[in-house]
Amino acid sequence: MAESTYKIVVVGSGGVGKSCITVRFVQGKFIKKYDPTIEDFYRKQIDVDSEAIMLDILDTAGQEEFSALRDSYMRTGDGFVLVYAVNSSTSFDDCSKLRSQILRIKEKENVPMVLVGNKCDIEERDVTTKEGEELAKTFNCDFIESSAKENINISEIFVKIVKKVKASQEADGVKKPKKKGCGSA
Amino acid sequence: MRPPIKQNEPDFLSYWFIQHQVPVRLHVLKFFDCWIRYYRDDFQAEDTKKAKAFFETLQDSYFAPQALSLLELIDKQLPVMTQAKFSCVLKCIDKDVKNGKQHLPEYFPGKLQFPMFSMYLGKQAAPRSILLAQIQCEFQEEYSVTAAERNFQYVSAQDLASCSIEALTYTIYYFLYETYRNIHPRELFGSPQSKPETQKLAPNVNLHIRRTNIVNHFVAMTVLTTKKKVQAYERFVIVAQKLKELKNYDAAMAVINGLNWAPVDRIGLSNELKGPVAGKCQELKNLFGLGDNWQTIRKEINSTSSDELCVPVLSICLKDVFMTEEGQGKFEDGRCNMLRAFIVWRAVHSYIRFQAAGFKQMLFNEQLYKELCEQQEIDEDRVWEQSFKVMPREA
Numbered sequence: 001m002a003e004s005t006y007k008i009v010v011v012g013s014g015g016v017g018k019s020c021i022t023v024r025f026v027q028g029k030f031i032k033k034y035d036p037t038i039e040d041f042y043r044k045q046i047d048v049d050s051e052a053i054m055l056d057i058l059d060t061a062g063q064e065e066f067s068a069l070r071d072s073y074m075r076t077g078d079g080f081v082l083v084y085a086v087n088s089s090t091s092f093d094d095c096s097k098l099r100s101q102i103l104r105i106k107e108k109e110n111v112p113m114v115l116v117g118n119k120c121d122i123e124e125r126d127v128t129t130k131e132g133e134e135l136a137k138t139f140n141c142d143f144i145e146s147s148a149k150e151n152i153n154i155s156e157i158f159v160k161i162v163k164k165v166k167a168s169q170e171a172d173g174v175k176k177p178k179k180k181g182c183g184s185a
Numbered sequence: 186m187r188p189p190i191k192q193n194e195p196d197f198l199s200y201w202f203i204q205h206q207v208p209v210r211l212h213v214l215k216f217f218d219c220w221i222r223y224y225r226d227d228f229q230a231e232d233t234k235k236a237k238a239f240f241e242t243l244q245d246s247y248f249a250p251q252a253l254s255l256l257e258l259i260d261k262q263l264p265v266m267t268q269a270k271f272s273c274v275l276k277c278i279d280k281d282v283k284n285g286k287q288h289l290p291e292y293f294p295g296k297l298q299f300p301m302f303s304m305y306l307g308k309q310a311a312p313r314s315i316l317l318a319q320i321q322c323e324f325q326e327e328y329s330v331t332a333a334e335r336n337f338q339y340v341s342a343q344d345l346a347s348c349s350i351e352a353l354t355y356t357i358y359y360f361l362y363e364t365y366r367n368i369h370p371r372e373l374f375g376s377p378q379s380k381p382e383t384q385k386l387a388p389n390v391n392l393h394i395r396r397t398n399i400v401n402h403f404v405a406m407t408v409l410t411t412k413k414k415v416q417a418y419e420r421f422v423i424v425a426q427k428l429k430e431l432k433n434y435d436a437a438m439a440v441i442n443g444l445n446w447a448p449v450d451r452i453g454l455s456n457e458l459k460g461p462v463a464g465k466c467q468e469l470k471n472l473f474g475l476g477d478n479w480q481t482i483r484k485e486i487n488s489t490s491s492d493e494l495c496v497p498v499l500s501i502c503l504k505d506v507f508m509t510e511e512g513q514g515k516f517e518d519g520r521c522n523m524l525r526a527f528i529v530w531r532a533v534h535s536y537i538r539f540q541a542a543g544f545k546q547m548l549f550n551e552q553l554y555k556e557l558c559e560q561q562e563i564d565e566d567r568v569w570e571q572s573f574k575v576m577p578r579e580a
Contacts, residue, residue: 014379023512035528036508039480058475062507063500065378065394067565068401068442075447076475104569105447107578 005054006165008158009077010061011070011098013091016083017118019061020148025158026057046155048162055158074105079112079165081157085119086145089126092117092135099139112164113141116157120145207247214251221258233259348553350420354427356553357400358496361436364393365496366540373533376507393499397439399560402568404443408454409571418444418454422466429469432495434482438473445470448572486535495539505532 010018026044027034035041042057058073074080080102084091095115102111115136117127129145136143142160146153186209189201217236237259243252368389377386384391404421411417421440428437443449444466455466472481479501489495506529513525 019508019511023508027512034509034513034524036505036512037478037483037528037532039478041478056476059508061511062376062378062504065398066442066500067398068405068439068446069500071447072442072445072475075450107451 004051005056006078006162007056007058007076008079008081008161008165009058009073010081010083011074011102012083012116012118013088013094014064016085016088016091017148018059018083021081021083021116021118021146021154021157022057022059022061024148024151024154046158046162048159048166053162055162071101071105074102079114079161079168081114081116081161082139082141083116083118084127084132086117086125086127086132087119087122092127092131095135095139110140110168112161112168113139114157114161114164115139115141115143117143117145119147119149120152121147121150210248211251214248214255217255218251218258221255350423350427353420353553354424354431356557357424357436357440358428358431358433360400360554360557361393361396361439362433362496364389364396365435365499368393368499368537368540370533370537373502373506373536374510374529376510378503390499390503396557397435397499399557400436400439401443401446402560403557404440405446405449405568406571408444408449409452409568409575414452414454414575415457418449419458419462422458422462422469425469426465429472432485432489432493434486435496435498437469438482438498438500441469441473445473446568448568451572452576489539491538492542493539494542497536497539499536502532502536 010022012018022042023034026042042059043054044057045052045054047053058077060070060073063069082095082098084095099113102113103109115132117129117132132145133143142164144153144157144160146157148154186205189198189205191197217240221236237256240252240255240259243249246252372387372390375386377383377390378394380386408414408417408421421444425437425440425444428434428440444455455463455470458466473479479498482498482501486495486497509525509528509532513522515522515525517524
């Protein structure tokens, strides 16, 4: 069966665990196949509402300082995973700035987005769950807390964002994104 | 090393000293010699102090000649470290060429430190690390120009037209090449960019990133502020193509990213390109795009010999190293994770392996080089402001 492809951009301040979320999601347990230089490393297929979806994860980790490159990531993405660490209020504050950058680049008032409070396994928090939920409300997006270390809610993040992208495209009257292979209905 | 068996027999002790202890100690001192000679930058002030103190204790011993030689080596090398300059010889084309003269600009860094053979990488080694940030500072102090005193003068349409494509290409080429050449492998490990002491840990990498951003900024602002925007855009596409042909992938990517930058791209200048340039533009955008994890560039770089002049893409190397270090533990089942070590080593090695290649003479625009060097910070809001002036934001 041919699948739709969505480009999901993972953004957030340095050190919040973006790369760990990406690696945990795309690699899972198969760590022996680990090689971030191969073409398919950042791709993974998931099923959402009985539909096969191919995700292309665009992770800015390690490249945050390259301003034009960061913009390219944002411009290319269909949906955004905005990550902060629950033990860093600075990273939480940075989310508003990043969201503004995304909206400016996309020239839209609303973009499919999920706010993620990572490192929820840590007991000493700087940002409460309620604060995260409230910020997500102001962003008009979904909220979820995760832990890449303990593998909590990692797949759920990507299922949520796929649903948001699909809903957004249906609302915009956009047809399904490009399909690979042939035989689509 | 095991202690002597017969510790109470003076004859045996002197035999043991000559036959066992001296050779081992000489090996250790030889190791120090190699370390200082090839890795002198690894000697921070405190380590140097400790090493000197240790060698001084040996001055009255059997190893006095070696100790003296090491002390001399440190003294000789230390000033070189602080005074290191760029090495390439460039030809200057500007007014002087028109007058039939060619000269090396006085401010231009004179002598280069040629790469040394590394003990662990063999022939394809990194050069000695040169504290480029410091040199950059010295260079700026010489001119006493700060960003606040002198606004960055973007090349106007007229200036851009007067600056040949070759000069533009080679100036951008060299601007990023000189920082690439001085990046030390140590600067690429352990994600120093995310640490507070990043400037100390990775001065050359930071300067290279800053310069890449400056090129993006320069390209974007030049296109946005010029009246003949399509022509300027076209010119930069040709420059990027030439940089790619010269195998400076980093500079080519910086130029393309400048053109691809959202404030420039939203204006839609690429749709107005005609002829072969339009095709080239699309080709370059695909090549440096995010789609296939940069497989095409990786293949081109991998197929290039280490003897050839080539500048790989720093952002790709940093991402590969970062994703490997963050994605895998140092140990697996209580053993050293060799896969992790190998992937990190491979990413770093494939980036630095061209540093030893010889540099050829290039035409060069002095004024543009100076302007690029003097640029201090990237103000993204200014670029967007300019973009909205050209094409107002949709309601």
